[in-house]
Amino acid sequence: MxxxxxxxxxxxxxxxxxxxxxxxxxxxxxxPRMPPCDFIPEKYESLPYERVMDIRNKNLSIALSTYYKKPILLHQGHMQWVFDHEGRRYLDLIGxxxxxxxGHCHPKVTEAAKKQMSRLWHTTNIYLHSPIHEYAEKLTSRLPGKLKVLYMTNSGSEANDLAMFMARLYTGNFDLISLRSGYHGASPYTLGVTSHSAYKPGVANGFGCHSTMCPDVFRGIWGGSHCRDSPVQTTRTCSCSPGSCDAKDRYIEQFKETLDTSAAKKLAGFIAEPIMGVGGAIQYPKGFLKEAYQLIRARGGICIADEVQTGFGRTGSHFWGFQTHDVTPDIVTMAKGIGNGFPMAAVVTTEEISNSFAQALHFNTFGGNPMAATVGSAVLDAIDEGxxxxxxxxxxxxxxxxxxxxxxxxxxxxxxxGKGLMIGIEMVTxxxxxxxxxxxxxxxxxxxxxxxxxxxxxxxxxxxxxxxxxxxxxxxxxxxxxxxxxxxxxxxxxxxxxx
Structure with missing residues (x-):
């Protein structure tokens, strides 16, 4: 280390x-005593706390909620630490x-961004520039099989939106399946596959999307102490026999029932996170995702792995969360950790699926801009070097x-x-x-x-x-x-x- x-x-x-x-x-x-740190933050000399709160209440949307009774005014970050306007230090366990x-303001990523900023901030992808080509080769080399074609976007919602669109274009089918409790974005398109009522605004969105039972081995109907790929299992008694998973079989039956009753005979695809993020770090029974993929493909659909939270080594055992399930998706979406906080995201797919997307002009003004590609490349290097x-x-x-x-x-x-540094602690009465x-x-x-x-x-x-x-x-x-x-x-x- x-x-x-x-x-x-x-x-x-x-x-x-x-x-x-x-x-x-x-x-x-x-x-408890906080571990030492050799970083000293700059003195905060910007707007007073009360003025910041006044502006937020008057000039920012009420939809932008804050954490804590007295919101923290963050001033600076360094690796795993953040500092507020009074110099108090916090261990950031939500990143x-x-x-x-x-890491916050990682020196390698920061230096790469500074160098690129002094050279070329922005140009659209109608021109050639080396950062996006270097990054495309570097990123796709980390994906298995035919997953070699990259589309860069600006957020996870946008990446999932694009993946859903690709699935429908490629298959010629419309219906999409997702898991209840899953979160895939809040755009009008992705809200259809997001299964949290808190994010639903009550207006029409996401036509042709169907959700199936969440295979949660703790809170769900089935599951026990041998079902998930984690160093820590549930304390529920497990009905699984050696070499099999009863919970997996039962949740797959529910999955089949959704396909038989709620969706068309031919599907566009299925989207799932390898481990649910917003849903509370929910892990599925071992083997569930593999069988689900087989069922979707048998109906003409393709499989989308939402790696927005699980990607880039976070699960520890593998670079991508889907690899922990022994599956290879047809489309992979990624965001968040891809840029260490820089606004960027990506969709990676096969050449065959990509070619079907060329039926119409596709253009993204900021996707793959020089700054994003440079930052993304530095993040990959930082993961390896650290x-x-x-x-x-x-x-x-x-x-x-x-x-x-x-x-x-x-x-x-x-x-x-959970697995690696993708962890949930569920509290109960x-x-x-x-x-x-x-x-x-x-x-x-x-x-x-x-x-x-x-x-x-x-x-x-x-x-x-x-x-x-x-x-x-x-x-x-x-x-x-x-x-x-x-x-x-x-x-x-x-x-x-x-x-």
Missing amino acids: RRSLIGGCHKHFKPHHLRAVSCRFLSNNEQ GIVTVSV DLQNNCKLVGTYLLLEMAKLRDKFENIGDVR DKETRQPLPTQEMNLIWEDCKDNGVLLGKGGLYNNTFRIKPPMCITKEDVDFAVAVFQNAVNKYLETKSR
């Missing part, structure tokens, strides 16, 4: 915070909603196992799941009923973690899953600190509840 690229900082809330202390060694009254892959995929495997597994110890200790931690922990109670834990220097995401259909998807450069010391903070927050919540 290269300490130059995977490391910490120097200042925190108090100067004596010099080392990490594992939750395993904390007494009830002992406060700009799974977007900061190699050995970040392996770091996801080692540190992610450690984090999962440490959180599993807390699950076994606390009645309100229902499930710990009790393990027997698996009733979701109410939002107000979730927020007590969430806010307390923030107050003690750890930023978590939230998600899941019932918004009761803490999402942990940090920059891929975090260390075991960071994990010890985060787990200790989380343990203290749960303890404090339980004490408050018992009063």
